[in-house]
Amino acid sequence: MDLNGSQMVIEALRREDVKTVFGYPGGAIMNVYDEIYKQNDFEHILTRHEQAAIHAADGYARASGDVGVAFVTSGPGFTNAVTGLANAYIDSIPMVVISGQVPITMIGTDAFQEIDAVGISRPCVKHNYLVKDVKDLPRILKEAFYIARSGRPGPVHVDIPKDVTAQSAKFVYTESITMKTYKPTYKGNKRQIKKVVDAIADADKPILYIGGGAVNSNASELVREFAKVTGIPAVETLMARGVLGDDNPLLLGMVGMHGCYSANMGMSEADLMIAFGPRFDDRVTGKLSEFAKHAKVIHVDIDPSSIGKIVDIDYPIVGDLKNVLTDMLPLVKEKIDSKKYQSWRDLLKRYDEIHPLGYSDDKGNIKPQWVIARVGELLGDKAIISTDVGQHQMWTAQFYPFSRPRQFVTSGGLGTMGFGFPAAIGVKKAKPEKISINISGDGSILMNIQELMTAYESKIPVINIILNNGYLGMVRQWQTFFYDKRYASTDLSGAQPDFVKLAESFGGLGFRVETKEEFDEALEKAVKSNVVCMIDVNVDRLEDVLPMVPAGGTLYNMILEHKG
Amino acid sequence: MATTTQNNDIRRVLSVIVTNEDGVLSRISGLFAGRGYNIDSLTVAPVPKTDFSRLTIVTCGNEKVLEQIVKQLHKLIPTYKVIESGEFVEKEMALVKIPLDEDFNGLDAMLKAYNGTIANSGADFIVVMVADNAKRIDNFLQAINKYNPVDIVRSGSVAMDV
Numbered sequence: 001m002d003l004n005g006s007q008m009v010i011e012a013l014r015r016e017d018v019k020t021v022f023g024y025p026g027g028a029i030m031n032v033y034d035e036i037y038k039q040n041d042f043e044h045i046l047t048r049h050e051q052a053a054i055h056a057a058d059g060y061a062r063a064s065g066d067v068g069v070a071f072v073t074s075g076p077g078f079t080n081a082v083t084g085l086a087n088a089y090i091d092s093i094p095m096v097v098i099s100g101q102v103p104i105t106m107i108g109t110d111a112f113q114e115i116d117a118v119g120i121s122r123p124c125v126k127h128n129y130l131v132k133d134v135k136d137l138p139r140i141l142k143e144a145f146y147i148a149r150s151g152r153p154g155p156v157h158v159d160i161p162k163d164v165t166a167q168s169a170k171f172v173y174t175e176s177i178t179m180k181t182y183k184p185t186y187k188g189n190k191r192q193i194k195k196v197v198d199a200i201a202d203a204d205k206p207i208l209y210i211g212g213g214a215v216n217s218n219a220s221e222l223v224r225e226f227a228k229v230t231g232i233p234a235v236e237t238l239m240a241r242g243v244l245g246d247d248n249p250l251l252l253g254m255v256g257m258h259g260c261y262s263a264n265m266g267m268s269e270a271d272l273m274i275a276f277g278p279r280f281d282d283r284v285t286g287k288l289s290e291f292a293k294h295a296k297v298i299h300v301d302i303d304p305s306s307i308g309k310i311v312d313i314d315y316p317i318v319g320d321l322k323n324v325l326t327d328m329l330p331l332v333k334e335k336i337d338s339k340k341y342q343s344w345r346d347l348l349k350r351y352d353e354i355h356p357l358g359y360s361d362d363k364g365n366i367k368p369q370w371v372i373a374r375v376g377e378l379l380g381d382k383a384i385i386s387t388d389v390g391q392h393q394m395w396t397a398q399f400y401p402f403s404r405p406r407q408f409v410t411s412g413g414l415g416t417m418g419f420g421f422p423a424a425i426g427v428k429k430a431k432p433e434k435i436s437i438n439i440s441g442d443g444s445i446l447m448n449i450q451e452l453m454t455a456y457e458s459k460i461p462v463i464n465i466i467l468n469n470g471y472l473g474m475v476r477q478w479q480t481f482f483y484d485k486r487y488a489s490t491d492l493s494g495a496q497p498d499f500v501k502l503a504e505s506f507g508g509l510g511f512r513v514e515t516k517e518e519f520d521e522a523l524e525k526a527v528k529s530n531v532v533c534m535i536d537v538n539v540d541r542l543e544d545v546l547p548m549v550p551a552g553g554t555l556y557n558m559i560l561e562h563k564g
Numbered sequence: 565m566a567t568t569t570q571n572n573d574i575r576r577v578l579s580v581i582v583t584n585e586d587g588v589l590s591r592i593s594g595l596f597a598g599r600g601y602n603i604d605s606l607t608v609a610p611v612p613k614t615d616f617s618r619l620t621i622v623t624c625g626n627e628k629v630l631e632q633i634v635k636q637l638h639k640l641i642p643t644y645k646v647i648e649s650g651e652f653v654e655k656e657m658a659l660v661k662i663p664l665d666e667d668f669n670g671l672d673a674m675l676k677a678y679n680g681t682i683a684n685s686g687a688d689f690i691v692v693m694v695a696d697n698a699k700r701i702d703n704f705l706q707a708i709n710k711y712n713p714v715d716i717v718r719s720g721s722v723a724m725d726v
Contacts, residue, residue, distance in 0.1 A: 118587060123598050127641040130586065147641060181583055181644045305635035308628070 054084020213277015
């Protein structure tokens with residue numbers, strides 16, 4: 001069957017079972033939009049900024065596990081999308097982003113809205129294509145989806161010149177695909193798995209270090225079983241929150257810069273670290289020479305380049321965690337006695353009792369941590385929580401009772417302020433039965449505030465909870481701790497929008513909250529309203545995220561108290 | 565093929581087989597630039613009768629860096645193979661332009677010692693050509709200095725595993 005380039009795009013999306021796409025039209029992508037207009041296979045959500053389209057596709061992918069899809073035009077449409085691509089790349093999120101490009105005949109002439117898109121996206125994506133011949137387009141689209149979702153997932157960018165979207169060729173779209181040069185390793189080496197189990201059996205103080213790979217691999221059930229069978233205490237990275245579930249007795253909590261005391265002490269004192277799909281980010285490891293100083297390290301990861309990149313690994317296993325655990329569990333059940341680690345568990349429990357994660361609540365001021373814990377109490381598993389970046393993000397990671405993976409959608413690696421709201425829009429499209437909450441700050445929320453229009457128009461009832469402290473709080477906290485309270489460009493209290501009126505002007509609902517009672521009331525109304533909401537919560541201005549490991553500090557040396 | 569240079573950096577020759585497609589060279593060079601790896605030399609040409617190109621990259625770094633370079637090269641989608649170990653025949657070419665009014669005493673013997681020939685002779689200059697391993701090219705270029713060359717062009721290494 002002969003199709004033109006635009007029809008090929010639509011047909012490929014249909015074959016890939018894409019139900020929702022996000023995007024923003026423009027000159028170079030208009031032929032494709034004309035075909036989007038004519039079809040009924042998928043819904044197109046018009047965002048109000050290209051960055052938001054990419055984040056929405058990203059949030060969609062994180063919540064569903066499917067490939068997120070977004071469209072942008074050439075030039076500024078594409079450059080606006082770059083932050084979104086980089087954000088998805090560093091967090092390993094499967095995504096296909098299709099951009100328009102000026103016609104092939106004009107490439108290289110500095111034409112209107114021309115930019116070297118593949119040149120710019122190259123370091124921000126898993127792979128990219130500039131389509132030079134319409135005959136290649138079906139294969140490229142097939143490869144794009146395959147590359148995005150296989151191996152270590154990631155965004156793939158396809159740049160299509162306008163003339164290619166109009167030219168016709170035969171449409172051949174194979175069911176499956178093999179690529180000569182790209183063959184991810186899924187099965188772990190059996191002999192190595194056996195060695196690893198022996199190492200675990202020999203250990204006295206093992207710790208399970210769970211990363212985002214456990215989510216991407218959909219391995220959380222197996223990880224839970226591994227923890228249960230072995231009785232090995234566990235920590236989760238920011239990206240892995242929810243893998244074990246909040247009520248899991250073996251879960252010490254989050255690890256790293258704002259991890260809890262027992263988790264970081266467990267990492268520091270362990271004699272064996274069992275890493276399931278983390279990437280040893282500097283926000284987790286702290287000072288490398290002191291990290292896991294007494295431990296042998298097992299690292300299971302699908303990306304060989306992740307293994308040994310930061311920390312020397314004693315037992316590397318390349319493979320999909322799900323497959324590796326399937327092979328490992330029978331051996332574990334046979335060889336490992338969970339009683340062996342009882343005293344180790346007791347010690348870590350003791351650490352948790354000495355310095356538990358907490359905050360001192362206040363009758364007058366609303367503490368930001370209270371808001372998050374309260375949302376958890378009221379909505380729990382019914383909500384999927386997205387965040388922006390900053391203090392509110394860390395408090396959410398610390399205090400929300402995540403009970404399953406894909407319940408927490410946050411920008412981990414890139415730390416992109418402005419991610420939360422569009423991501424929550426994507427989340428709601430992926431999981432309409434869930435309540436989509438974006439917990440944000442008064443700084444971050446303004447970075448993609450225009451998405452109020454998207455959410456209103458497309459009837460996507462995201463609830464934005466703004467923990468308003470009138471500061472760029474995380475930077476302010478660092479200024480308090482390390483810059484002698486010189487609050488350079490972080491005090492936002494002098495100029496703020498009226499968030500209630502702002503929401504209302506876009507057709508949404510706004511609530512201003514000064515007391516705990518008002519918060520409960522506002523949240524209840526917002527959940528019932530079925531329209532985009534902003535809950536502007538006036539919180540304690542100078543609350544800090546604690547505990548804290550200063551950047552480059554050692555995990556066992558945490559700041560536990562306020563600086564006052 | 566690994567030799568240690570100053571500050572524990574190891575020189576390594578990598579032979580990388582990649583799909584011969586648009587932009588593949590910039591993927592590779594971008595990887596090196598973006599991650600702060602060194603490229604001492606890089607040559608590229610199509611592999612006859614295939615869809616592949618071969619890049620010969622001479623790089624240096626400590627063991628950990630070199631391991632990452634190989635892994636990151638593998639991670640690029642168009643990379644088919646990275647050959648890093650084992651025996652290589654490594655050759656590099658150099659062209660040297662020498663003014664005709666120099667005293668060429670001993671030049672013949674020197675060229676012979678380095679498999680060299682006179683590639684061209686013009687009104688004012690001769691151009692000599694040598695092909696040998698990179699270390700020996702270094703030595704040759706040292707020695708040829710006495711003829712006061714006005715221009716030197718090195719090709720970068722090509723290598724074949726044996």
